[in-house]
Amino acid sequence: MIEPDPAFLAVRNVSMRFGGLLAVSDASFFVKEGSITGLIGPNGAGKTTLFAIVSGFQKPTTGHVLWKGEEITARPPHLLARAGIARTFQIVQPFAGLSVRENIAVGAFLRHKRRDDAIALAEKVAARVGLTAELDKPAAALTVAGRKRVELAKALATEPKLLLLDEVLAGLNPSEVRDIVPVVRAIRDSGVTVLMIEHVMQAVMNLCEAVHVLAQGRIIASGTPAEVVATPAVVEAYLGHGAATRLSGKRDA
Amino acid sequence: MKDRQLSLILAFAGIAALVPLFVTAGTWLNFAVFTLILCLAAQGWNILGGYSGQYSFGHAAFFGTTAYLTAVLQTRYGISPYAAFAIGIAAAAAVGWVIGFLSFRSGLKGSYFALVTLAFAEVFRVLANASEITGGAAGTLIKLDVRPENFQFASRGTFFWVVLGMVVLAMLLTRALERSRLGAQMVAVRENEDAARALGVDALRVKLAAIALSAAMTGAAGGLYAQYFLYLDATIAYGTWISVEALLAPIVGGAGTVFGPVVGSIVLHSLSEFTKSLVGRIPGIDLVIFGIMLILVVRFPPRNIPGLIRRWRGTK
Amino acid sequence: MLEAVANGLLTGAVYGLVALGLTLVYGVLHIINFAHGALLTMAMYAAWVCWAVFGLDPYVAILPLVPIFFAVGYAVQRFVIMPASQGDDNNILLVTLGLSIVLENAMLAIFRSDTLSVQVPYAMEVIEAGPMLLSFPRVVGFGVTLVVALVLFLVLTRTDTGRAMRAVAKERTGAALVGIDVRHVYAVTFAIGCACLAISACLLLPSFYVNPRVGNAFVLVAFTIVVLGGMGSVPGALLGGLFIGVVESLSGLYLGDSLGQLGIFVIFILVLLFRPTGLFGARA
Numbered sequence: 053m054i055e056p057d058p059a060f061l062a063v064r065n066v067s068m069r070f071g072g073l074l075a076v077s078d079a080s081f082f083v084k085e086g087s088i089t090g091l092i093g094p095n096g097a098g099k100t101t102l103f104a105i106v107s108g109f110q111k112p113t114t115g116h117v118l119w120k121g122e123e124i125t126a127r128p129p130h131l132l133a134r135a136g137i138a139r140t141f142q143i144v145q146p147f148a149g150l151s152v153r154e155n156i157a158v159g160a161f162l163r164h165k166r167r168d169d170a171i172a173l174a175e176k177v178a179a180r181v182g183l184t185a186e187l188d189k190p191a192a193a194l195t196v197a198g199r200k201r202v203e204l205a206k207a208l209a210t211e212p213k214l215l216l217l218d219e220v221l222a223g224l225n226p227s228e229v230r231d232i233v234p235v236v237r238a239i240r241d242s243g244v245t246v247l248m249i250e251h252v253m254q255a256v257m258n259l260c261e262a263v264h265v266l267a268q269g270r271i272i273a274s275g276t277p278a279e280v281v282a283t284p285a286v287v288e289a290y291l292g293h294g295a296a297t298r299l300s301g302k303r304d305a
Numbered sequence: 306m307k308d309r310q311l312s313l314i315l316a317f318a319g320i321a322a323l324v325p326l327f328v329t330a331g332t333w334l335n336f337a338v339f340t341l342i343l344c345l346a347a348q349g350w351n352i353l354g355g356y357s358g359q360y361s362f363g364h365a366a367f368f369g370t371t372a373y374l375t376a377v378l379q380t381r382y383g384i385s386p387y388a389a390f391a392i393g394i395a396a397a398a399a400v401g402w403v404i405g406f407l408s409f410r411s412g413l414k415g416s417y418f419a420l421v422t423l424a425f426a427e428v429f430r431v432l433a434n435a436s437e438i439t440g441g442a443a444g445t446l447i448k449l450d451v452r453p454e455n456f457q458f459a460s461r462g463t464f465f466w467v468v469l470g471m472v473v474l475a476m477l478l479t480r481a482l483e484r485s486r487l488g489a490q491m492v493a494v495r496e497n498e499d500a501a502r503a504l505g506v507d508a509l510r511v512k513l514a515a516i517a518l519s520a521a522m523t524g525a526a527g528g529l530y531a532q533y534f535l536y537l538d539a540t541i542a543y544g545t546w547i548s549v550e551a552l553l554a555p556i557v558g559g560a561g562t563v564f565g566p567v568v569g570s571i572v573l574h575s576l577s578e579f580t581k582s583l584v585g586r587i588p589g590i591d592l593v594i595f596g597i598m599l600i601l602v603v604r605f606p607p608r609n610i611p612g613l614i615r616r617w618r619g620t621k
Numbered sequence: 622m623l624e625a626v627a628n629g630l631l632t633g634a635v636y637g638l639v640a641l642g643l644t645l646v647y648g649v650l651h652i653i654n655f656a657h658g659a660l661l662t663m664a665m666y667a668a669w670v671c672w673a674v675f676g677l678d679p680y681v682a683i684l685p686l687v688p689i690f691f692a693v694g695y696a697v698q699r700f701v702i703m704p705a706s707q708g709d710d711n712n713i714l715l716v717t718l719g720l721s722i723v724l725e726n727a728m729l730a731i732f733r734s735d736t737l738s739v740q741v742p743y744a745m746e747v748i749e750a751g752p753m754l755l756s757f758p759r760v761v762g763f764g765v766t767l768v769v770a771l772v773l774f775l776v777l778t779r780t781d782t783g784r785a786m787r788a789v790a791k792e793r794t795g796a797a798l799v800g801i802d803v804r805h806v807y808a809v810t811f812a813i814g815c816a817c818l819a820i821s822a823c824l825l826l827p828s829f830y831v832n833p834r835v836g837n838a839f840v841l842v843a844f845t846i847v848v849l850g851g852m853g854s855v856p857g858a859l860l861g862g863l864f865i866g867v868v869e870s871l872s873g874l875y876l877g878d879s880l881g882q883l884g885i886f887v888i889f890i891l892v893l894l895f896r897p898t899g900l901f902g903a904r905a
Binding site: 166 | 485489490493496497499501502503504505507508561
């Protein structure tokens with residue numbers, strides 16, 4: 053893949069070391085404007101760390117993150133949010149004492165000073181993710197699926213240009229996944245670029261135009277979903293050393 | 306719902322305003338004024354502790370700063386008590402901002418924030434006790450000169466109304482805050498700082514705004530205290546007692562609510578008067594009750610009196 | 622000056638003992654116990670009662686008071702702090718604060734605000750050590766503190782209870798999984814902390830006084846020591862204690878009594894503010 057210049061979002065040679073552990077090792081990839089891009093990989097591959105770096109929660113040991121050609125490495129999260137990069141958390145983080153409406157409004161307040169405007173936007177966003185019926189409930193009272201939607205709505209309410217989704221589908225049952233996939237697609241269609249960490253492969257195949265595969269802190273493959281799953285290195289990363297040969301051997305037989 | 310809140314505030318103001326008309330005994334009015342002053346201090350704590358989730362154990366630093374400035378500026382420099390009061394409030398806010406800046410910048414939260422605020426208040430107490438300008442250990446006396454332009458009134462009732470006005474103002478301010486962007490961001494920081502930052506909330510700025518506002522309110526209580534009792538020393542102004550008073554009422558009455566500090570102060574101080582009338586004036590007995598209330602309120606959710614009443618009514 | 626340093630070291634040892642209980646509780650339970658000062662006050666009153674009512678020398682009073690305060694500590698943790706805290710940092714803060722308010726003012730209600738002290742023949746005695754005159758009670762305090770620290774070290778490293786405590790301190794969930802009764806270990810740790818306070822109280826009383834607020838004077842000092850020595854570190858508490866003892870003694874010498882305390886508070890604030898937060902802020 054050829055990197056457009058300047059890329060919408062570019063991660064260049066990023067490494068992250070925690071003590072003796074190299075969590076991310078010289079990772080480079082980019083995200084095309086208007087795309088849904090996936091970041092996949094086995095557990096412990098460093099996906100969440102990489103996300104924390106892109107969203108400004110952690111400073112990489114070395115390397116750069118560029119946003120439309122501008123250096124944003126280690127810029128604090130609230131400034132990134134203001135610039136148009138929003139994220140969700142893998143472990144959902146609702147504001148427990150607040151209602152769903154108020155939760156979403158916290159995001160909406162970023163670009164709307166007046167309470168009425170923020171609330172109006174929050175309600176509009178809630179409608180987009182299917183939360184209209186839950187607006188008055190305390191966020192803590194929702195099901196896992198409901199909380200995932202709140203997490204999504206809060207981030208959307210900041211009116212981002214790039215949305216980083218950290219496993220929004222994890223923990224959902226297949227029918228809940230089916231419900232939320234079109235929501236993500238609609239978000240992209242409204243002009244928001246999406247970068248998602250995901251485990252649910254079917255959803256990744258379904259949604260993403262481009263996928264980057266992270267294993268043991270390295271990007272081992274990039275391409276369309278179909279290209280990536282055909283890469284032997286990816287199969288090995290998921291199924292263990294030698295799996296690719298064994299599988300292709302079987303196919304040959 | 307929100308309009309009900311406003312009418313409740315106005316109803317409280319209206320009923321409380323009648324107190325001086327019916328209560329004429331000096332000791333009872335003293336009690337009422339004192340309770341209201343502590344209520345204002347507690348309303349200040351509530352902004353930082355209740356809404357923003359940063360538990361300070363050192364609000365005495367703010368109470369004492371306005372109290373001393375109000376007293377010292379008029380007695381030593383001949384500045385009008387009203388101007389001294391206003392300067393004192395601004396100074397308390399500044400002190401709050403600086404303490405907040407140092408602490409929050411260093412990432413102190415939870416117990417560590419509580420400890421560092423306690424230590425700051427103690428530093429102020431030691432300094433006030435040793436320095437000349439505050440009158441040192443002997444304290445500062447404001448000359449009795451009963452004239453309205455001196456912020457001294459012939460009747461205790463007038464002072465009661467002034468303090469009540471400040472308390473109601475603080476309630477209205479808190480209510481406005483609750484409905485504002487800053488208020489929403491404060492609660493977001495309280496509930497989950499990382500999630501708030503991801504949504505574009507500048508957590509440091511929000512906490513600094515909270516501590517400055519909080520310090521100003523508690524400071525105002527200190528200024529009123531100085532003006533009403535006309536005497537200060539380091540233990541009164543910067544003592545641990547006021548830091549404890551300021552946090553007790555909101556915790557007991559419901560932290561992070563408009564009415565929490567008011568309900569808490571009234572309940573706690575009525576309880577303490579009641580106990581005193583029951584067992585006599587044993588020193589410390591009121592605080593023993595306060596401490597037990599604090600433990601019980603934390604021990605048994607929903608953690609405050611209005612919550613308990615709601616639950617009790619709900620189960621009936 | 623040399624004498625001030627030496628006396629500072631001797632006082633500092635007892636500070637270290639007070640801090641030892643605090644740091645142990647922090648290290649194992651991960652809570653900051655605001656009631657530590659009030660518990661010390663209570664122990665000092667207990668020692669005073671032993672002397673005034675039963676005629677026991679404060680040093681002898683260590684024998685009955687250690688088991689009593691061990692039991693008190695166990696009960697307080699098990700029946701007050703643990704049920705109320707529900708694991709929430711702010712709740713623990715409030716409960717231990719509430720506890721300290723109750724204890725301190727109960728002492729005030731019982732003993733009133735008068736300052737009490739014990740009269741023992743050796744209170745003013747001094748020991749000549751080369752060019753220095755050292756106060757006898759302080760030398761005793763220093764010696765006993767060293768013994769207690771040694772015993773504690775042996776308990777932590779050589780007994781099953783000690784090993785359980787260290788296991789819980791490191792990895793609470795893991796310890797629970799291998800069958801350690803975490804609640805029991807918590808309560809025992811708190812109890813040991815209180816027993817240390819009982820000893821400190823008996824060591825302090827001959828050369829000090831007691832009033833309802835006396836614990837406050839020590840609690841911030843103890844917190845300073847604990848933060849300085851590294852939260853949860855036993856040797857850190859002792860070294861921190863010695864250091865703070867010297868600082869207090871010297872700042873008292875140069876700044877006078879009223880400003881002498883300032884040095885400690887300032888150190889405390891500076892350490893809290895400028896020590897990298899990762900060392901202790903990570904848990905919150």
